[in-house]
Amino acid sequence: MQICKGEIFEIIGKGKLKNLFAPVDNASIVLFRIMFGLIMLWEVTRYFGYNWIERYWVTPYFNFAYTPFNLSPLSENGMYILWYVLGALAIFITIGFLYRISTVLFFLLFTYTFLLEQARYLNHFYLVIIVSFILIFIPAHRSFSIDSKIFKGIKSPYNASWNLWLIRFTVGIPYFFGGIAKINPDWLRGYPLKDWLLGDQNFPVIGQYFTEHWMVMIMSYSGLILDLAVVPVLLFKRSRVIGFIAICLFHLMNVELFEIGIFPWFMIAATSLYFSPNWPRKLIQKIGFKGDETQGTNAFNPNPKYQKVILYGLGIFFAIQVFLPMRHLLIKGNVHWTEEGHKYAWHMKLRSKDGSTEFMVKNKATDELIEVNIGGYLQDWQERKMDGNPQMIWKFAKFLKEEYGRMGVDVEVYAQALASLNGRAYQYIIDPNVDLAAQEKPFFGHAEWILPLEVPLENQR
Structure with missing residues (x-):
């Protein structure tokens, strides 16, 4: 099958599931693997730099472990060793060394630390868990990796289209459901953003207007609209650059307004996946760097017998990711008050x-x-x-x-x-x-x- 450079198969438009298994350039997926590994390595260094390992798991007498797991922290030395291992695994993922083993271990160990303490729940930790889980199944080490140098049989410039769309879907979920969650009476009246902005009047240019009702409403509604519109805008080639610039400005504003760690940088890196899948390869060729060979020694040839299993798996994954953010609608009461259905629903900075x-x-x-x-x-x-x-x-x-x-x-x-x-x-x-x-x-x-x-x-x- 001949592939035009940079072509993205229009799966939704054609309505053909077989396009999920068509080959696409794997350059953007490989770049995402590298960025994911580097951002996770940065996060690990923050835990050591801010002494968070001792603060969260060594000093506390009691931890709010998640039911039904009810896990307990390791010993002090054990927790430090665990985070050293996470740092090493982040490096391995970045360079594509023992990629399959590294992604499995990273997912398990990071999830373990997450389950130890409910008081540390953050949406981006949950997102890291989801992404590290799906990376287990996505061969993001076919190019620009040590594995592709050692194991010649995996080398290829292509991945199945479903690999790319799975990550895109996962990245789009926080945006879309973050926007849906903003359609609530308090947010539509400017709360709690009104109270938060009062403490940020030194924000460049517009901070002086943060006490004004019209500015609060502009920011409330623009955040809602951006969350709902950004994925559709990114899906269309003509509007893609505008959408990406808008979402970058949005995340950079959040860096200035809120202390939300790696999340803005993680989302900027992940949102780049909506561009043509071969854009990183074109970029490095333009600057004169040959990099990895554009044609691998092993042709892309997905095994048909696994396609039905993959489709079932994707269907279950999609259903879970859509159900969890909406489940609070089936539970009595205001979710922001009762907290029943609040977690895993992308209710980010909403109350x-x-x-x-x-x-x-x-x-x-x-x-x-x-x-x-x-x-x-x-x-x-x-x-x-x-x-x-x-x-x-x-x-x-x-x-x-x-x-x-x-x-x-x-x-x-x-x-x-x-x-x-x-x-x-x-x-x-x-x-x-x-x-x-x-x-x-x-x-x-x-x-x-x-x-x-x-x-x-x-x-x-």
Whole structure:
């Protein structure tokens, strides 16, 4: 099959699934592999530079591990070794050395660190997990890799089209569902962006207008529109450059406004995949660098017997990635208040939530009430994340039940938990008369011990 240079098979337009297995230039996928590895290496160095390994997994007495995994951190030396290994794996991915093994190990180890602590949940950590998972199945080491030099049989300038579209889909999901999530009453009225912008009036050029209602509304609605429109704009050749420039400016603005680590740079690198798949090869040829051979020693020839399995796998993956961001619509209550369905849904920088939580344990044998010193168990950063988060409050109540049980005391656990959403007045978020330790959290659905949001946005503090 003859391929025109830079041609992207229009899968959606032709409506032919077989185009998913047609060959495309693998240059952009290879470049993404390199950028992914470098950004992950940068993230690893940040953990050492900011002493985050000790802060997050060595110092805490208790970690909010994800249910049902309930994993525990390794020893201090073990956690440091783990992050050294992650750094080495990031290098291996970058240079394409033992790529398959490296991607599998990186996915498993990074996911392990993620599952250790809910208080550290960030959407871009979740995105890293998804991307590192799909890289296991994408042969991004066919060119510009040590593996392609050692194992001549894998060398090829092509990858199957589904490899490219899978990454594009994964990158597009945060944009699209981030935009969908912004279609909520608070965001459409400028909250919480209004409160956040008040602290950034030194922002270049436009910062002086951040106190103005019209500027808040422009930024709120432009963010919503950009998130919803950017993927369609990138899919069309004529508008692609404009879309890419717009999204780069958006991410660079976020770098200035918010402390969100690697996420903007990761998304800029990933969004470049919407350009023609051979653009990196053309670029290095224009600057006179030959690089890897344009024709590999091994012709691209996907095995037909695996195509049905791949299609089933892609279908399941797509269904999961669409269901998770929408599942909160099937659960009673405001997702930004109850947190039920909030994770894995790309609700990025959408709500401001403050709270205060006090725990009381009641000795069942004596009816004695004891106020718990939370500071004896949690770090400040953990407590801040727990306040206003019903699931974490519930998990800590379960921990207190077990902790007192180890001392031979059977207790009930009550929480005086107040929270404020987007500047509203404080209200109870959990029924203070419920023994939380005796409650269960539904795997899917609404927990009745979480009280509904009743304070309107007008009643602000």
